[in-house]
Amino acid sequence: MNSFFQRPGDTVRARGGIHSGKRGVVVATAAGRTKVRFNGSSGTRWVRTGNLRSTGSGSLSWILPVKAALVLFLVIPGLRFVVVHLWTHGGLDGFATALGNQMGQAALAWGHLITTDPLGALLHLGFLGLVSRLMHW
Known part of the structure; x- marks a missing residue:
């Protein structure tokens, strides 16, 4: 292989x-x-x-499909945002503003998650750390 x-x-x-x-x-x-x-x-x-x-049984044949799934997991929400913006606005007018607003709302959502569910926030950060580690494997 x-x-x-x-x-x-x-x-x-x-x-x-x-x-x-x-x-x-x-x-x-x-x-x-x-x-x-x-x-x-x-x-x-x-x-x-x-x-x-x-050679040997230690080869990581499973890593490529896992990386492909992680890339899709990370890319699809961004593509969805672009497609929905293009569909609703008919072009890229106001895209930077919409993206900035979305990023601000995400930051507020993180703040809300940390204050209302700290264990859930830690689990989510742990998952993101695992994803980062797998992408650099």
């Missing part, structure tokens, strides 16, 4: 190039390249990420 989400400590197998077929451990990643310490060799080598294949 190809994986473009390799992290330090992941085990990989090279395909193509002089290290083809060799197993190694990811040491670092940067700009589409991965630094790998191959078995039986001294030192590390930079390899194009596309030339590596994740």
